[in-house]
Amino acid sequence: MRLCLSGLLFLLVISLPSGTGLFENDGVEVRTCAALGGRCFFGCRVGWKWVAYCHNVLSCCLKLKRHSPPQVYET
Known part of the structure; x- marks a missing residue:
């Protein structure tokens, strides 16, 4: 059971950033x-x-x- 959940989590994580995610994610x-x-x-x-x-x-x-401040022109 633990292996199945970790495999599902792995598939979810690798699919989200690519832009073809499970929930219509277009990427960042x-x-x-x-x-x-x-x-x-x-x-x-x-x-x-x-x-x-x-x-x-x-x-x-x-x-x-x-609108740059007057301090810009001080030398």
Whole structure:
């Protein structure tokens, strides 16, 4: 009985991520930071907007094109 359940669980697990799952799963679309047009940092700089996570630690940031804060232009 235990072998039968583990075999069923194995079939369910290998079928879900591929997009042809048991419950009409289309899979997961993962968009990288480069596809979003951003860059990865440890924290977003001034004048950048946080979008997503990169590699579970870094932050994916987009540069603000309009309405950037005045601190961006300080040298």
